[in-house]
Amino acid sequence: MLVTLDAPYVDTRAADLSLALGDAERPALHVLDLDLPAGLRLRLRLLGASHQVVLRAVGAELTETVACLPGRPPELPATLLDAANGYRFAATVLRPPPGELRDRVGALRAELAGDPYALVGVFPGDVDAVTALAVRPDPPGGTVGWHTWHAYPQTNELVLTETAVVL
Template sequence: MRATISAPFIDTNAGDLVWTLNHPLVDPLATRTLVVSGLSVELRVLGASHQVVLGAGPGAPVETVACLPGVPGGLPGNAEHPLPGVGDYRFDSIVESLPRTELTRRVEGIHQETSDSPGGLIVTFPGDPLAVTALHLTSGGTSLRWRTWHAYPQSGELVTTTTTLTP
């Protein structure tokens, strides 16, 4: 699903991103809610940031990758946490510095993967067609998996995260 927005691109660069599982919900620019194996999963684009809400109601785990005021940036390469009542959670991230031609090729691939997928959500920001935030939820066997991409064309960076949730 492609979402059209008029909000400007806000975040500065990949180094400012922070990962957390307990940040309060932020008003999203675009959302997509899916139910997979009885679990509600809400994909939320916050700008060049995202949140994934697992379940509904108070206390639902919230994966946030965003620039958070007052919190020093830096994503972990990987992290694992049990989520009581939900399952085992694994997060992986990679930050790549790419020339514009390669960033263009990669963003085109992200559009192809997410735009028409039942588990995809992609937002392109005004001003640069390479300024995108995308999420893609898939399920296979007994686990859920989502990938996210945060493209920073002004610095030539692409942040890719992969999360696996095993109930």
């Protein structure tokens, strides 16, 4: 699903992002609720400050927030493994050659626009200023996962995250 957001940028660059687990739901610009097999429920939330995913399953609940978080120092780990809770997170910051960011973001918008398990928010002022989330709808082996993309055309950065949760 592709949506145009009615809000200005809050994020300014990749270095401003933090990862928080267990936060309360923050005000969202757009929300996509997904019901997956085995009683899984995911809520994909586009924030003015990036994204939040809320996972609810039988006996489990997880909230992941990647955003500019007031009162929290910016720190987006390259990897985080919480084996006790079955949570795995990875983040990569890309700085593509000139012009390539536009191509990557355009391809991403085209690929995810009609995907019922994806949410792409385009911020006003620049079609390349996007936050996108996509869920693997048929999780293998009791795992659910999602990917996110955060594009910052003003700094020529693309932040990719990948999350997997063992249920």
